[in-house]
Amino acid sequence: MTLKPQIRNIIIEIICMLFVLLFVYAAVSKILDFENFQVQLGQSPLLSAYARWVSYMVPIIEITIAILLCIPRLRLFGLFAAFSLMVMFTSYIFIILHFSSFVPCSCGGVLAKMSWNAHLAFNILFVFLAAGAIVLRRGSNDITSHGLKFRSVIMKIGFLAVASIVAVVALFISSEKIMHEDNPFIRRFPSHPAEYVHEIDLKYNSYYFAGSDLSKFYLGNFTTPATVRSIDQSNYKQQYHNITLDAENIYFKKVTVMVRDSSFYLFDGSVPVYLTGSIKNWKINDEFNGIPFFTRAVAVDDNSLVFRSNNAKNAANVIGVFNKKAVTKTIYCRDLLQKQVDGIFDTDGILLYSSELRKIIYLYYYRNEFIVADQKGGLSYRGHTIDTIKHAKIKVASLNDDTERAMSAPSFIVNANAAVYKNLLFVNSKIKGSYESNKLWERACIIDVYELKTNKYLLSFPIYNIGNMKLNSFAVTENNLYALIGSRLAVYRFNQIIKKEMLSR
Incomplete structure (x- = not known):
């Protein structure tokens, strides 16, 4: 059935006005809440890397198309542009729903009230409206060759649709590469x-995380170093365990307890002493003889540990590995830590070990770098956190005829805390990123997650303050993150987006 020209023109006019209304409303909504719109683009799994210029271009394009649709002699060009833009929007939502690692918040304005599936249906409707208006508009110019004209229009629409989809897919692939690698x-x-699920009042703020096994996690206490507090991961039942220790001839200064699987390790690098035992009876049954002085240590297994000491040139920090059964018990890995200022404060950081990957991880406090090494201290690679602080921003002064050193200005901390579980590195960053809300940083501490096998950044999430108390430290198990916040212990449960990344690559 052939439509009369008057009816056809009315239909085209209605469709054009609908697009004008849509684009003007959408553009004005974005401009009035521009900061939020830019933040949402920054959180997009497709457009994160291009959020800045996309946030400016989209409102400009929408307003430009609306103007073209209001000018009769430019209306056809405006319809093609509207069709292309709606195909891009539709492709964007389809990829978000089916191929993205997560689904972000929606756009501003009335569309924010829609679900993503409703938003997809809404966009598809406008794609067909634009295509229909183009066919009606072109078909009205040549009645005698209507069949040929129709095929030509359909081919142009099809080509434009494919080109628009390819453009969005290219943006997605490019943005993903930039976000994960650069x-x-x-x-x-x-x-x-990670969702908050439980909170425990520990009464004191002197606790630290000592480790975990399959069913429990353990807390040490700096004020009662021989007592370990265990908490069941399923029902939060608690027990206290006293380590049997004959320490008459040991002059402890700062004792640390670490639990891994069925063993515990008690050590003090200033003595130095390193003792081991079983959590079945909490009795010391072995001592690592000949261990050097150290400032940090992490158990590798019942025979070896990785440590940090001040045994490098000018008392600089150095990573070492001690194996009580080896012929050469102590091996120093002098090339792992790299000096920038003094080799002491600038190389200060957090020492971790992943038993699943059998990798040593060292995260610097004052720069955006972490080191991954094998069990013997051989460098695997140097990774970087996503902030831009490559050089430690510290000032060091020499005291007492250069026999002592101290910070001469407030330090600029980049990475405050960290934990490792299997192939994932969790970092408590102190640096605010692009498109992030000041309110969020006032209310929470941010945890960034990195994949160690592929050396890629994955995602971030907040750990919220309890009252005016912020995160002190945290530990990670397969299902949960445990956060010490003042004298409180907050439990966050991981959802599938994190759990599926654990050794999934």
Whole structure:
């Protein structure tokens, strides 16, 4: 059935006005809440790397198309542009729903009230409206060759649709590569990757995380160093365990207890002493003889540990490995830590060990770098956190005829705390990224997650303050993150977006 020209023109006019209304409303909504719109783009799994210029271009394009649709002689060009833009929007939502690692928040305005599936249906409707208006508009110019004209229009529409989809897919692939490998300091905050589920009042703020096994996690206490507090991961039942220790001839200064699987390790690097035992009876049954002085230590297994000491040139920090059964018990890995200022403060950091990967991890406090090494201290690679602080921003002064050193200005901490579980490195960053809210940073501490096997940034999530108390330290198990916040212990449960990344690559 052939439509009369008057009816056809009315239909085209209605469709054009609908697009004008849509684009003007959408553009004005974005401009009025531009900061939020830019933040949402920054959290997009497709456009994160291009959020800045996309946030400016999209409102400009929408307003431009609306103007073209209001000018009769440019209306056809405006319809093609509207069709292309709606195909891009539709492709964007389809990829978000089916191929993205997470689904971000929606756009502003009335569309924010829609679910993503409703938003997809809404966009598809407008794609067909634009295509229909183009066919009606072109078909009205040549009645005698209507069949040929129709095929030509359909081919142009099809080509434009494919080109628009390819453009969005290219943006997605490019943005993903940039975000994971060359991140321009844009964090991704998926919806609830770790949900708050429980809180325990520990009464005191002197606890630290000692470790975990399959069913429990353990807390040490600096004020009662021979007592370990265990908490069941399923029902939060608690027990206290006293380590049997004959320490008459040991002059402890700062005792640390570490639990891994069925063993515990009690050590003090200032003595130095390193003792081991079983959590079945909490009795010391072995001592590592000949161990050097150390400032940090992490158990590797019942025969070896990795440590940090001041045994390098000018008392600088150095990583070492001690194996009580080896012919050469102590091996120093002098090339792992790299000096920038003094070799002491600038190389200060957090020492970790992943038993699943059999890797040593060392995260610097004052720069955006971490080191991954094998059990013998051989360098695997140097990774970087997503912030931009490559050089430690510290000032060091020499005291007492250069026999002592101290910070001469407030330090600029980049990475405050960290934990490792299997192939994932969790970092408590102190640096605010692009498109991030000041309110969020006032209310929470941010945890960034990295994949160690592929050396990629994955995502971020907040750990919220309890009252005016912020995160002190945290530990990670397969299902949970445990956060010490003042004298409180907060439990966060991981959702599938994090759990599926554990040794999934």
